[in-house]
Amino acid sequence: MPSALLIGDITHARKEWEALSSILTLKEFPEGTREDFLRNCKQGQYDDVQAIYRSNVSTKLTGPFDAELLSALPASLKYICHNGAGYDNIDVAGCTQKGILVSSTPVAVNNATADVGIFLMIGALRQAYVPLAALRAGKWHGQTTLGHDPQGKVLGILGMGGIGREMAHRAKAFGMKIHYHNRSRLSPELEGDATYVSFNELLASSDVLSLNLALNASTQHIIGANEFQKMKDGVVIVNTARGALIDEKALVAALDSGKVMSAGLDVYENEPVVEQGLVDNPRVMLLPHIGTMTYETQKNMELLVLENLRSAVEKGEMITPVPEQKK
Structure with a gap:
């Protein structure tokens, strides 16, 4: 069974994340540093990971998904399901070159x-x-x-x-x-x-x-x-x-x-x-970047990420792919 990796936390849709265990082995990187994450990648801990759930908040743990980090990600990775309308901390062009599809959460915000x-x-x-x-x-x-x-x-x-x-x-x-x-x-x-x-x-x-x-x-x-x-x-x-x-x-x-x-x-x-x-x-x-800081919106964003993840694994396509990758 392929795996999905959660970077950071899920606050409002933990039950829905855990329900994905019927189709995926669930792995988590709840805390740590970029060095920790890169070490885990190099040690093969994520070698069966097909999809990653990450967010703007989780950038504090791993840093941006830039060329260095993309080069360390497992060859099995096909999908990055991002929680956030903005995704400037992801090198989308680099993902595209590696055949990795990226989704965001535009509608929910x-x-x-x-x-x-x-x-x-x-x-x-x-x-x-x-x-x-x-x-x-x-x-x-x-x-x-x-x-x-x-x-x-x-x-x-x-x-x-x-x-x-x-x-x-x-x-x-x-x-x-x-x-x-x-x-x-x-x-x-x-x-x-x-x-x-x-x-x-x-x-x-x-x-x-x-x-x-x-x-x-x-x-x-x-x-x-x-x-x-x-x-x-x-x-x-x-x-x-x-x-x-x-x-x-x-x-x-x-x-x-x-x-x-x-x-x-x-x-x-x-x-x-x-x-x-x-x-x-x-x-x-x-205001200190609180545009999406409501309970309802945060929950809807998490649910949309999980819907993208499920759709990616089951159907091979995202619900809300980033515009740069829309066909």
């Missing part, structure tokens, strides 16, 4: 991430951190100033995938107009009444710019000093995707100059370290 995106957007528009901090410091309003309403504003969405579309759906309830830019235009059914524009048009027309795209070599620092210059004065930036999509030093400069009025951020370039200029700016709403 859509609602929770969009909810946090809207929370950050409203918080940034109202510059809510100022009164929040003042109240707890016993200063009532403190330095609170007038904020802005979302109604009638243009929400520009860079990356109109599942999360981006959920952001659009919620923003329409606030009376916002939706502009978006994608690598390719959506079908009329998915697009709805959103307006497809070029990247430069998106920068120029957005009152609020929300980043909802994957991080890869072509999107790193897709928003930097040149892009900020093309935006409206007083624009609001929201990022719930990956921190490195933005040049954070350029964002600090744009905030300091007033080009960017405020920002709502859940992700950072060098997590858990946050650029000091963002921490020090009371006009910025900051």
